Amino acid sequence: MTYNRAQFLEIALKSLFSSTANWRKTVIVNNASTDNTLQVIQNIQKQYPERYIEIITHPSNIGNANNFRYSQKIASNEYTAVFHDDDAVHPEYIERAMTVLMENSNIAMISGGLTAQYNVDEHNWGMLPSTYSHYPSNNNVFYQLICARPTFCINIYRTNIYKKTEYRPEKYGKLHDIVFMMDIGKKGDIALLHGECVRWRQHVNSDSNSLSSGPFTDEILNILSYVHTEFAAYTQKLGMFKRILHRMLTQTLLFNFSYFLYKWAALSRFLTWDEFKKEMIKQNLFTQKEYNVFDKYIDKIFNPMVKKKAMKYWMATAENYDFRLNGQ
Template sequence: MLSDKPLVSIFTPAYNSEKYISECIESVLMQTYENWEYTIVDNCSTDNTKKIITEYVKKDNRIKLYSNKYFLPQIKNWNNGLKKINLDSKYCKVLHADDWLFPECIEMMVKVGEGNTNVGIISAYRLEEDRVTLKGLRYDTNVFKGHEICRKHLLSEIFVFGSPTALLIRTDIIKKYNCLYDEDEVHADTFACLKILKEWDFGFVHQVLTYTRRHNESVSSHVNLFDTKVLERIRALEKFGQYYLRPNVLQYHKTKRLRGYHRLLARRFFELRPLDYWKYHHNELNSIGLRVNWAFVGMLIALQIFRPIDTFPHIRKGCDKIYLKLKKTIKPRVWH
């Protein structure tokens, strides 16, 4: 009976995950879909992660453990692990060590993939801590044009990619790329989806199938401290906008997003962000051929400092008009 079902390779990158790794592995063992192989790559953990995984390897020969000789950065470790999965499989399911799958996850996702040969990525609703996310798609279909999904993503109308845990990907797609994830991108998983969907359609299961934790302090603190999500939206427009948006629409949203980005930088000035924050934004934009218009940021800061206080409403009303006029006329000319 298993031979009638396509093989699914499950991959978990693990590092110091002793608190959650058992729950993660148990969720795989409880899948209603049984034709799978499970590859776990331990990234030089210093706790009991490797010991816990080894016990499961002894119990089920479908589970395989690999240990890195040297510690690898997160994205590089993802790419390294994908090279160790069974490339004869038809689908690949990434599962982070601190997440888990609902029992019907793989079965329901494979069903969508098998029913639609042009679907390259399958997602579903996810439980993110205590709330359901990845919402916004029409309920009357499971298949969506890849270009339409990416267009809506770039315009910030929907977000249905989530983290790698939320997705099932055809293994043929992974074999096509030497490195599926761009190791220079903080949000490499999102960029991978935008890259894949240039040629493939997007599948979706209207059911909660994965659980994601947000406890990862090192990653979460970096994202929040450095506002990487704001930069990700700008970089995504610059890299992929030409494929999914008409030129006039792309230019409009580039300008709109950059205005908001510069206003954000002006607000961060009053929060006394560290010097590394400003260097990060300068370097990240430079890496895609753009630059921060510091003169524009300075003007926004000055306007905030010198705006009259509420005790002089008649003066403030006039200055507000000047302020709004300046915001429209001072343009961050950084798009090439």
């Protein structure tokens, strides 16, 4: 999917079409670009005649979220990969991802590790390891936060699950992808390939670097409420002793995640951290007593505990897979 990023789109497409994998077709959804996007695509078609490209150009810009929804509407194959127009994908990523997907019918979505870069190109990749993390669906939200969250810009989905999962930017704002991937994880397992699977471009014109479109306070609170609800639902299934320990762990994760989102979203534009904590108390995400304990012991006791647990869960979810280039 693309809009007015012709200079980046060329690199993204070259990285994809240098892939070791083969697939039926690539659909480029052009969101009414006014630059030379179409010329770039035509040049790429000449360079890679073996790759079948279908171009869909909207008559007018339908917005970022509606473009994602449109991708769900037109998805028709067994698997759907949604890539962004300003990143570069490792040449082995798709073939490796499909190897894991096709060997594990319970995996609903596969993703991979990233490096964030300003000057992204499609050259000089290292080899990817034949390992991945496997997050079970019964506690997927927990694994995404304690181990590592998937990388939205290179996800490959089972199409039947992708089409049934709702994009909800109206509630969660520009970070709706966080909840979207957690919703996917409730419908099936998630796999995360290790290594540099994508070079995620950072640039001043990216939506993630613009505060005018959010995130806003209510959107961040909605994301945190979602996570809190999912944590609580799983914790209630445990015995009393395990429930107490797991709640201690998940509340620490939620506290850290809330502080990360507060800082990343620059919510200090609207309210102080202490004021934000009061809003979270109103949402029943934390109690004042929990805040008092965290303020005093978060770095002395709770975060060291989380680091040990994170390593334990990271090792527990790690799996190996066999890979031969081009299936050889």
